[in-house]
Amino acid sequence: MSSEPISGNHRIILFLLPFLCLIVHSYSQSDQLQILLKFKSTLQNSKSEVFNTWHGENLICNFTGIVCNSDNLVKEINLSEQQLAGTLPFDSICSLKSLEKISLGSNNLYGTVSSHISNCTNLQYLDLGINSFSGELPDLSSLIQLKFLNLNLSGFSGSFPWKSIENHTNLTFLSLGDNPFDRTPFPLEILNFRQLYSLYLTNCSIEGRIPEEIGNLNLLESLEISDNYLVGEIPVGITKLTKLRMLELYNNQLSGIIPVGIRNLVNLAEFDVSTNNLEGDLSELRNLTRMESLQLFENNFSGTIPEEFGEFKFLTQFSIYDNKFTGELPAKIGSWADFEYIDVSQNFLTGPIPPDMCKMGKMQKLLMLENNFTGGLPETYASCLSLLRLRVSNNSLSGRVPDGIWSLPNLGMIDLAINQFEGQVAPTIGQAKSLSQLFLANNRFSGEVPAEISNVSSLVEIELISNQFSGEIPSGIGNLKKLSKLHLQDNIFSGAIPESLGSCVSLNEIILAGNSFSGQIPATLGSLPTLNSLNLSGNKLSGLIPASLSKLKLSLIDVSNNMLMGPVPQGLLIVAYNGSFAGNPGLCADGNKDLRQCSPVPKKSDQLKVAVYCFIAGALLLVLSLSCFVFLKFRQHDHKDPIYRSHSWDVKKFHVLNISEDEILKSLKQENIIGKGGSGNVYKVVLGGGEQLAVKHMWKFVPESGGRSSAAILPKGKSRWPEYEAEVAALSSLRHMNVVKLYCSISSEDSNLLVYEYMPNGNLWDQLHTYQKIEMDWNVRYEIALGAARGLEYLHHACDRPVIHRDVKSSNILLDEEMKPKIADFGLAKIVQTGKAMNSTHVIAGTHGYIAPEYGYTYNVTEKSDIYSFGVVLMELVTGKKPVEPEFGENRDIVYWVHNEMRTKDDVTALVDPSITKDAKEEAVKMLSIAGHCTMKIPALRPSMRMVVKMLEEIEPNSLTDIVIDKMGENVISQCKS
Template sequence: MMSWRIHLSLLVVLVQVSVLAAWTDPYDFAALRSLKDIWDNVPPNWSGADPCGDGWSGISCINNRVVSITLASINLSGQLSSDIAKLAELQTLDLSYNEGMTGPLPSAIGNFPKLTSLILVGCGFSGQIPPSIGSLQQLVYLSLNSNKFVGEIPPTIGNLSNLYWLDLADNKLSGKIPVSDGSTPGLDMLVKTKHFHFGNNQLSGEIPPNLFSSKLTLIHLLLENNQLTGSIPSTLGFVQTLEVVRLDRNSLIGPVPRNLNNLTSVQELFLANNRLAGPLPNLTGMNSLNYVDLSNNSFAATEIPPWFSSLQSLTSLIMENTHIQGQLPVALFSLFQLQTVALKNNRINGTLNIGSNYSNQLQLIDLQNNSIQGFTLQAGYSVQIILVDNPICNGGSTQSFCSIPRQSNSSYSTPAENCTPLSCTSNKISSPSCKCAYPYMGTLFFRAPSFSNYRNSSIFASLEQALMVTFRSHSMPVDSVSLSNPTKNLDDYLYVTLQIFPSGQDYFNHTGISEIGFMLSNQTFKPPPAFGPFFFIGNSYPYFSGGTERSNKSSNTGIIIGAAVGGTVLVLLLLLAGFYAFRQKKRAETEAKKSDPFASWDPNTNSGGVPQLKGARCFSYEELKRSTNNFSETNEIGSGGYGKVYRGILSNGQLVAIKRAQQGSMQGGLEFKTEIELLSRVHHKNVVSLVGFCFEHGEQMLVYEYIANGTLKDSLSGRSGIRLDWMRRLRIALGAARGVQYLHDLANPPIIHRDIKSNNILLDERLNAKVADFGLSKPLGESERGHVTTQVKGTMGYLDPEYYMTQQLTEKSDVYSFGVLLLELLTSRSPIEKGKYIVREVKQAMDMTKDMYNLQAFLDPIVASGMSSRSIEKFVDLSLRCVQESGINRPTMSEVVKEIERIMEIAGLNPNAESASTSATYEEESKGLNHPYSNESMFAYSGGYLPPKLEPK
């Protein structure tokens, strides 16, 4: 009997330990449940309270801690919320190929101490790349390409000392390439990084010379299709590890550095479509060079250079419109690997002779619009030769080389493997192994292939083989792959359609798709060297089984227990295990509720956690759904990083604007509660009113009064069609000033707006100004009335330099921003325009001894034609007092209000009179508005680098 009790006790302990080991860390579970609640189309087996033990698709765990999330191509949608930062052990995050993943990256993305791979390829993310990304000290792969990111490359990326792969291509990034200057980091510090992929953005300025040094180990430098200016720095020649250099499609000028031919490992060199001048570069010694394109530059006229015939690895010589002249040497065409010679629009003359030993890979010789007078025909030559617009073709020659052949794309497609393709139904496709299945599809993009013959089936066969070797070596459920339709686009990228067919069944499950997508997104697959750098964009996979994936786990526990103590003891142990599991589940739910302050809140009671609201009301999801006709597109009036804005009509007939957070951009519940409590206390005719909010069904919505005439920015830029004369601008300035003064002096608690700008000043139907958008606002407690030390946030151009330098936020920071707004009212110019900062430009140009301070060239013509130059001068004086470098020298907002009132009196206006009666009094009606609540802060700033034009002295 005693032995039975001992065995029972041991087994109970064993079961408890086993159950404990199987349970996911409660904090990790709470984070995943939060993501599940705001994401649509998560895998169907994301259920239960144990993601690690239940094997949630795309989730990998070690010791019950989540270490990897890989969810590629599953049609996931939503946003990336800051809740994900609670996964403290996360090492890999890959959400690639889900276009529905949108919105900005939260600054909390920098809070992963162990993250090595951040891969978000081919999604819909937007906004700025947060500077906090530079805190990911273990990061090896950073792939944010093919999204909608804007703003500058964060200099803090230079702190990522372990980074191997940096891909920011195919976004809308702008500004200069950041380099270190002793006080701020830069990309020159990335000495371990092998890949700089920045193509197809809007980067501008010169390529910094100190970006390059002999310390770098770069192999791929891709800067194509940007707006870069200046010359190619000679320091590029120091990076002798380079294999691919793409600087084409920019506005680069000057001569090519003489030491470029030090780059003897370069295989692809693209310098085309710039404004490069000087002598044709000497590429002698670059014996690894396969593909060279120097077309459409302004090189000085030069004879055919000797290196044409000396580059033994050359496959493609592309030099259109480069002013070369003379006769082409026969030796050029005998280069063993030569495939394409494209030299049209030059001054090549004499007789074309390709010799009898020309390369058997040679496909095309395009010499249109040159001065060739003869052609030495070779019997049976198979090369496509084009001599249109040469003397040899004048006079109506009917030779085949005197006409332009019809373009034809390669029709290559993977052949069947010694079998007969099937006729499939239900959207299935016959695979190369002749099986009907639902393939995973996408496109492979090769950014710098070393070949130009896309009809060569053997080279694509090698790519297919490499893909299958990779999939099989990693035990992927892949039966076969198919490639088709290789095409070259305007960026000189080669793209190929890829189909991947499942093994063992006719569809992939979620795990299979995520694993295959991750293998292609994180560069585990290495294509043959001829294909060069690549990226993959996968399609969403719609052919999952539709059922919950089955776990592969099995358990022998029942057999063991049954054999040991019989059925009675088994029942007892199962009851104990169930009780323990219930306790663990309650524990996980408790931890999850800690991040949800509304979890126990019933809006119809006075129970704990109820927000303390003054004037705002809680709307149900169904009520707002009805008011917007189910959030229809016809009622959508704006969008931005926060989400979308809808026009709604409440049951009482009130017109409202409903700002609906996209799934993933949501704040934590506590932060949302704090914000609505703050906004509900703000009541002033020059501040946009919060009508209410909704916090249910996983939604965060703010309901504002509807403002008819959009943003001040729209009117100043002319987009709204509203004409703002000097009188109206003064009234708008006064209204905005009174709104900000209210926030500083009368709100309880006082509020620093932190984002005063023309996009956040709205105009109602009478052109009354209203301050809007409190997303960055900071309420001040009693102990913070002097200043509060906080992370720098704001908008480029309006940001207070003193706040930036000290991180000490005061009410005078809003005054600085308001001063910039006043200069914007005077000039109708953006604060930063074509690299010039309005504050600096006005200070440098003004002359107080002249009429209107000699600023007529800066003033909007509507303002310059105003009746009172004295009022304009006083307005300039006030603006410049507001933008004093030291906050102590700036006026308070109450002083600003009084001064604007005096300026209006000088101009003959009554400061207390109403604005225009209705919008019908405007000269043109407003049209085509982006709604004021769209929150399109294209240059919203939350810490890090300021552009040179804004750096405080």
Template sequence: MSMENMISLLEMSSRVLVFLLLVSTRILAIFAVTYSGDLAALIALKATWKNLPPNWVGGDPCGSKWDGINCTDTRVTSLMLAGTGLEGSEFSDISSLTGLQFLDLSNNIGLKGVLPSSIGNLKNLTVLILIGCSFFGPIPDSIGSLQQLVYISLNSNSFSGSIPPSIGNLSQLSWLDLSMNKLNGTIPVSTETAPGLDLLLRARHFHFSNNQLSGSIPDQLFSSNMNLVHVIFDNNKLTGNLPFSLGYVQTLLVVRFDWNSLDGPIPPNLSNLTSLNELYLSNNNFNGNIPNLTGMHSLYYVDMSNNSFKASGVPKWFSSLQSLTTLIMGNTRLQGQIPVDIFRLPQLETVVLSNNNLSGILDIGNSYSSNLTVDLQNNSITDFQQKSDYNLQLTLVQNPVCNTNGANAKFCSVQRRSNDLLPSNRCGVMSCGSHEILSPNCQCSHPYTGTLHFYSFSFTDMQNLTYYRILSRSLMTAFRSSGIPVDSVNLSSPMIDIYLQFQLQIFPSGEDSFNRTSISDMGFLLNRQPFEIQYFGPFFFIDEQYCCLPGSKKPSHVGIIVGVAVGGSILVLLIVLAGIYALRQRKKARRAMEMSNPFASWNPEKGSGSVPQLQGAKWFSFEDLKKCTNNFSESNCIGSGGYGKVYKGTVASTQVVAIKRAQQGSMQGATEFKTEIELLSRIHHKNVVSLVGFCYELGEQMLVYEYISNGTLRDCLSGKSGFWLDWNKRLKVALDAARGLSYLHELTDPPIIHRDVKSTNILLDNNLNAKVADFGLSKLLGDTGKGYVTTQVKGTLGYMDPEYYMTQQLTEKSDVYSFGVVLLELMTAKAPIQHGKHIVRLVQEAMGNTKEAQNFDQIIDPTLESGSKLVGLGKFVHLAMSCVRESAADRPKMGEVVREIENIIELVALDRKTEKRFDSSSFDETIDESPLHSYAAEGFDVSYGSFPFRLQHQ
């Protein structure tokens, strides 16, 4: 039989099976109340998804009340399984549930794949929540055909491509949240032939935070006919002016355009937004005059820091905003005297006016709040009226007032309030069983936990228990009003990192754990947010997978028991047919993914197809790594960052490894991932972390490295690691890291530029040997003939080569600059940017004074000053500052850096031998004490830009 005939026969057979499936489900409907089409779709889902509720048995989801399924008459109208650990990659079957009104699959990170265009079949859908899953690819344009949609939240996935203009057709839409994805392109507005977001006149929420949106903000986007209350576009790549039309939307309560590249003047009609509570415009390139916000009496929170406004005195409107709690205007070119009236505002909690040119005598009056925090670092304030009699948290570091006799006053040091918000423990001494936690009501149970992320907030006083109580009461009221069995909630660890975050624990009432229905109901309530909380803006909830859901987590492939003998054979047939149907759907999805997946034709077992060219690295399955990390348990987590988490595990029975698991928002494209593992697999050096293997399966990207036990150099310098590096050990760490980078630059072919050299990417093993790690941003120099690679600027703030930043031309000297910053960290233990000042500038200033040694004492790591003789420090400073020279051509090569550090270590060794040979105990005469730092006995020249200096012999 020919291949064509076989395919024709298979297609004919599949049509017959589908026909039998429809007939069978209609027969089954005689004995049940569930619509046959809905039943078939749910059975197909059951055949392809894992970890579905164990009570999904029988042939009547509506009559048997399957968990997560709600029905109206015979139709399934809601599928709500938030936070229940679902896993699956086939979603087209959901589109057969055409009666669906509510779809909530949020916080199921195991749901991975592309959202099918067939979702446009769900014409009755009103609420769509897919927060915290692992969807990728474009948002289908068909979503614009769901005319009943009121609420869309696709937050915290990896959706890419542009915002579908068709969303503008959703005339009923109130809430649109596409934040925390990889969306790019411009903001769509309507044309004569296409819809756009400007048509969403009923919309209350525009949430587009943390994407890659670019281009200008269309003036057409906003109008006086809109009902928007929250416009949130922070952390994108938007350019151009803030549109004048924004001032027409007088219903606005929150505006966020911070962390973009907007420029031009801020529209003066912004002051028309008299209902506005919070305004975030920081970290852009706005120029012109600081806008006049007089009359905005509802304004609580203002942040316009880090812009390029015209130099001006302190605006009078500062003191006219009687509702103001937070004013952040750092680095906005303010000058002159600060009016005392600012500090009399009754609600004021935080004032940040650092990095300006404020001058004169500071007078805070006597009518300020005792919980007020005022940051005036790096200004020109000459004196302080209330020097010894004030009751607020005040910072005047890097002002002339701190160079006078009052320099030892408490306002001349940086003081931070703790953000640990902990309610009082009324339970006395009590203990709970294994894995149980004591609730605020003194009951031991298993809480449902996660993090609340608030897009906006109108306060900054984390110690004010009023806010904690308001939030706790609001959540408890919402849970109880919805009939969810919650005993109490606990909020802790408040933190502001772009968004305000609270850790949330929800404790069950009457039981020691929650069932699936309660978990799903709580997730839906928190992410649907049918309630408002005073002082708190909109939020989203990301959970931690619940520990204690009952039932097996294995996929169910057993026969469905109807309960009546006559239906048994029919249900067995349904399983077979659903399996065949699911298999066909899986093949379709696989074919679609193969079009853009360079691993698609690669069989790791056979080495066929487009196999990555690996040298020693091993392929691991997802199940392998899941098993060796105890299902990626938190107890195995040894680190985390913007990329995801790192887990400790053991492979091949004995080899301890660190498994870096990318989270959905930081995953690379398949081609980039393949390139990275090829690059890593051919790096073999004792001072570079070795790649053991990788996993690219089920939508996961994981890199398996050798395990380095003593953590990062940054942790060590900050004291977090719990052990201390003396001067000799720091020199050894510098040498190891330099050798690793020199190997990458000079001994690999083609050369590799790391592009993200920093102290957190230098790891220390058991013997404190340093190894360079993390090659996620690395580039091959290749055979360009130019000596550089032109590429999009990437790296870490504080370590980035300024010449690379300006020209986008990446060379090995960019790594040299970053390594120079690491050398300065080794010497000072200070972060690259601290209190608004770069470490290079800090060292420059210490060198530029006539009393060099005295100034250096102030910046050297105090733990080194406690007893070390820092032999070679002068040469070390010389080397570091030569690495961070402004011009890349003036910096040394990494091989030259290695040799210079070796020379310094030899100098240390020689000094040690000299001390042993001429021990002072063998002399009768008195020996002069040498200065604490050896740089005081060295003469050398260094120049950085226009800052030459020379330390002389003493």
């Protein structure tokens, strides 16, 4: 074997080669360092400490979250769930040519994704899910090596670029759900991804039919395409996906039966086809023994529950409510695994309640209302310590309730209404420390309500209607500070209504009708700040009606058929209906046609005496008036009257303005009132210098509901009205063009004034829904929506401590002279304490029609509740309708109506206010889509306010852009002339 001698040049090259490699390597390291430091600089507002290791003195491969390959080139960026905020510089990131993985999910990244992402040609793994991006996704066709793509809940909108990924046949994981994409037919490009094991397309506006060919994706283990606009039958092709563990198709418009052959999916553990129009029986599911979660509710299924379900040894969740099932439940159902809940409500099921569903001690919810179950409550549930909700109302159950049921420590609701239960409520109920709702109406319960119930401080509602309870109401009931409803009508209660009931400060409804209560009506009821309905009819009450009841803001009062006497307080006559005081012969009222007169008409023989008395009284009154006039004149210069004494007012200024409290006080006249609400009157005040202000006047002793009270005035600075303090705390430090400006607060011993900037165009509610409304074109409506969103974004994201408004509604969006919006009325606001969980309350704050659904079961106060309410405002702006209208149907609101119409109607533009011009209707529909995302039932699916602002900015009307350009042109011309 021959070889040529190595030349001198070659020797030099071989000698220099290691040094050349070192230079190239050093250059590469320097480039990578600069790229990563630029990446870090775009996220400098992050609260995370993840970048502590990212500095020039450290090797880049030792940076937290960075993984390098064997050549020390960056291979992976792993920074998910690191509280990162900011935009992504894909122009530099994609210069890392060896980059195969970007994992940035579950942060707060925002902005658009630039087309430079197409330079990441070696990328195999991309996770941008659960962020706040905006705009459309760019072309992804060059990312041909992608195996993992997660964009779930990332904020992207517009049309998803399906064509650009049709050749990405290496994809094994694809998640695009929970984004406000444009509606699109089922993307057939998916059928090319034969390597997929997980596909998540829930809530991303897919419509039409599921193609039969989906059965060709035979490696799928998880298929989720719920909450879309899918129609037609479930394709038989799905039965070929034998590796499936999860199949979720809920909240669509699917019809037909469960396809024959689905029994082949023997690995299926989670099956959810709830909220569709499916029918037929469940025979195809009887052999799916690995089932863990079975959700079939809100369909038209019928037939019996297969007996085999009782042998499912992994089943933990079973929900089939609102169907047409008949027959009995399998006796062993839920007895094998750590069973969590069952909901079979609103069917036609019969037979006994299966006894062993809490056998493993993990069951949380037993929901079986509105069926035909018989027998009693099995004794086994008396030891089910994990139970949170027990609802078996409207069945044919009977017998005694096991004593242990009453004292279960975690049970929040006991609903046994409309059955034939009998016996007594056990004294052990005093140990039920979590119980908030007790519904026992329409049964055969008897005996006294145990005194121990007063120890259950968590109680919010008590309904014992139509039973055989007797004895007195426990005297300690005043301990129940959260109690809002007390319904005891149609029993055999007797004795006096306890005075302590006036200490239940959250009471909204008291109904004690149809009993044998005696004695007087407690005057303490007049101090209940939120009482709205009082029904004491059909008892044996006597004496006078307390004058204190006039202070309540009642919508209903009924004290008919008692033994009351004396004059009816004038304030109650205003809210009474015709029969409110009937059946009380001793009652009287002057000027009321339904009651006898209190003052008899004088006889002619007495008229002279009356005239003499009147003359004497008039003369005395005249003398007294003259004396008072002289006295006041004499002391006028001293201003000794308390309301004018300047030294009795405490002024706190938050903005620079020359304000005199005397000038404001003198303007608080009836003719200057521009608004009235639960918090107090609002006056328009014009200062001597011409400044216009709005002044809200509140009395300190007014309770939280805004009702009147006779409570004693507290010392200076110790207001008894939390709304005043909340509003001052929330507004005093806020500075934003879309939040109403609070100039100052003025406080005295008995009164509070809040001085705001004046908004000449009133509020959005009046402009949309009342006789004061004006024609608002789409540009004005859009600007109001965007401005209000920016105000809320500021409250949620820009304040040192986030502010949750809790009463976002159109009447709390004020409009200035240019129709620019400002968020107002912070009386219910909550300021989130640093490092603490957000507050929760058992008193629902907010206004009907705007209240988020989670209030009904969690009472949680979060920024997501504000976002729901703002979504309702967007719906008002687009449709012109109020949050609650008769046309929506009984117990329905605008959210239900809009979601339903958008799901079922082909022409969504029909929802838009007819006064909006035709060329703007498409833009209005886009805003309606944003409103739909804001009002999702699940709070986590709602966007942040930052994301809402971004989405609204994306749909800016073209005419607004033209206006901006025109103004820019005018400015240029004027500058040239000058």
